[in-house]
Amino acid sequence: MMKRLLPLLLLIMVIGISGCAGIQSLQGGRKAELACPGAGVTDGIAITDFSFDFNQIYGSEQVGLTLTAENVGGSTGALTSYQLFGMDFGSGSLQWGITPSSSNSNVNLKLDAPNTDLGIPGGMDTRTWTLKAPSGLTVETPFTLHGRITSNYSTSFSGILTVVSSSYLRSLPVEERKALIQSGGLSAQCYTGGPIKIEAAAGTHFVDPSGTKNIRFKVTNVGVGAPFYNTSAPNYLGITPESMYKIYVVPTTSGQVTCTGGDITLSRGQTGSFTCTFTSPTPTLKTDYPFQISIVYQYWQDTTASIKVLRPL
Numbered sequence: 042m043m044k045r046l047l048p049l050l051l052l053i054m055v056i057g058i059s060g061c062a063g064i065q066s067l068q069g070g071r072k073a074e075l076a077c078p079g080a081g082v083t084d085g086i087a088i089t090d091f092s093f094d095f096n097q098i099y100g101s102e103q104v105g106l107t108l109t110a111e112n113v114g115g116s117t118g119a120l121t122s123y124q125l126f127g128m129d130f131g132s133g134s135l136q137w138g139i140t141p142s143s144s145n146s147n148v149n150l151k152l153d154a155p156n157t158d159l160g161i162p163g164g165m166d167t168r169t170w171t172l173k174a175p176s177g178l179t180v181e182t183p184f185t186l187h188g189r190i191t192s193n194y195s196t197s198f199s200g201i202l203t204v205v206s207s208s209y210l211r212s213l214p215v216e217e218r219k220a221l222i223q224s225g226g227l228s229a230q231c232y233t234g235g236p237i238k239i240e241a242a243a244g245t246h247f248v249d250p251s252g253t254k255n256i257r258f259k260v261t262n263v264g265v266g267a268p269f270y271n272t273s274a275p276n277y278l279g280i281t282p283e284s285m286y287k288i289y290v291v292p293t294t295s296g297q298v299t300c301t302g303g304d305i306t307l308s309r310g311q312t313g314s315f316t317c318t319f320t321s322p323t324p325t326l327k328t329d330y331p332f333q334i335s336i337v338y339q340y341w342q343d344t345t346a347s348i349k350v351l352r353p354l
Contacts, residue, residue, distance in 0.1 A: 075199045075331075078154060079115025079234020083263040086110055086118050086152055086192035090167075091344045093186075100353035101176040105169060106346070110190050112152040112163030115233030118194040120150045120166050121339065122276030127187040134177030137184075139170055147276045152192075174350045183349050191276050195337045196232055198239040198258070202298070202319060202330045203228040204247040209326040222248075227256075228329070236264025236340055237288060250321045256298065258334070260288065260305065260313045266342035267310050275339045286310045288338040296332030297321055 090109035098104050110120050124145035129136045152164030203226055210218055221228070226247030232239045240259045247254070262268060270287035271279030292302030300317040307313040317334065 075201070075229055075231045077115065077197070077199055077231035077233050079113075079157075080231050082114050082234030083236060083238075085114035085116070085194040085235040085264070085340060086112050086120055086190065087265075088188065088190055088342055088344045089113075089165075091188045091346050093172075093346055093348045096347070097349040097351060098174055099351045100174050100178045103171050103173045104348065106172055106186070107167060107169050108188050108190075109165060109167045110152070110192075111165040112154055114163070114194065114235040115154055116195045116197065116235060117151065117153050117164075118192050120148055120152055120190060120192050122147045122189075122191045122278075123168060124189045124277050125170070125186060126189070127185055127345075133175075135175045137175060138173035140173075141170065144170075145277070147278075176353060178350055178352060181349065181351050183347060185345050185347050187343060187345050189277060189341060189343045191280070191339055191341045193275055193337070194235055194237075194340050195335055196235045196237045196239055198230065198232045198241065198334045198336075200227055200231075200241055200298075200332055200334075201229040202226050202247060202256075202296075202321075202332065203327060204250055204321045204324045204330065205327045206324045207249050209324070210248055236262060236266065237268060237336065237338060238263050239334070239336065247319075247321065249323070250319075251323070252320070254319045254321075256317050256319055258315050258317065260307065260315070260336065262286075262307055262311050264340065264342070266340055268307065268338040268340050270304060270338050277341065279339065280341055284339075288313070288336050290315050291335045291337060293317070293332075293334050295334070296330045298330070298332040298334070300334055 089111045090107055092107055094105040112118055130139050130144055150166050155161060155163035225242060227241055230241055238261050242257055268288050269280050269284040270289050271284035286307045287304050289304055290300055290302045293300040298317050298319050305313045305315050
């Protein structure tokens with residue numbers, strides 16, 4: 042019986058560990074309870090299908106095209122637009138016909154995040170078109186169609202700042218004391234799943250703190266697309282040089298942590314940083330201060346599908 046139970050117990054242990062992805066804890070061996078849905082996922086609202094019904098057709102024939110967007114991250118978001126480009130659409134003999142006639146549209150569809158505990162997938166939206174191949178081609182011709190979606194999304198960071206007195210720190214075992222010091226006072230952190238991740242480094246030891254301390258945060262684009270921030274046009278019309286690679290830090294006062302908020306630009310579209318402040322009462326022994334910070338942004342993602350058109354029969 043024990044041999045049969047051993048693999049099951051190991052599987053349960055693996056699942057329990059993977060469910061804490063993104064959480065770091067150094068609180069005397071006691072794991073901090075931080076909830077970050079979708080931790081480790083690097084997509085928000087993603088294109089999960091973009092394909093033709095067939096990979097080759099004859100001129101003048103029709104073919105179906107499917108585009109599916111699905112929320113696979115840790116936050117509820119909104120699909121704001123979709124766009125097809127890269128082919129010449131029209132009624133000419135060398136153009137592609139398309140039904141419905143619009144190859145792009147602004148939408149505002151709320152897509153819920155998946156519930157992994159219950160096995161419920163995230164919100165999904167599927168669009169279909171019928172395309173008619175050009176009739177005037179005289180040679181076999183390959184075509185590549187591009188698809189783009191834009192979405193509103195957010196990433197939330199949760200952390201625990203541990204403030205200790207110097208007398209309490211001296212009372213700890215050597216390894217535990219070293220781990221707490223190396224944490225810089227940030228004893229636990231995680232972030233919700235999405236294309237933008239947030240990491241924090243307290244950068245100073247919260248031992249007998251006095252006054253206001255700074256906490257630095259690093260923001261990284263880990264998705265396959267790019268963020269932008271344009272509240273007046275959160276769809277593909279809002280992707281401008283002025284709005285590209287920007288995200289917005291929501292003003293926050295949470296658990297003694299204060300962030301003024303505002304736009305920040307990710308350098309080269311990949312990384313950026315911002316600073317929040319922390320003011321702590323004088324500790325008697327050890328005090329944990331949970332806090333949460335959110336950033337909001339729009340995000341665009343592209344994909345492609347290829348098809349070959351043979352000469353009409």
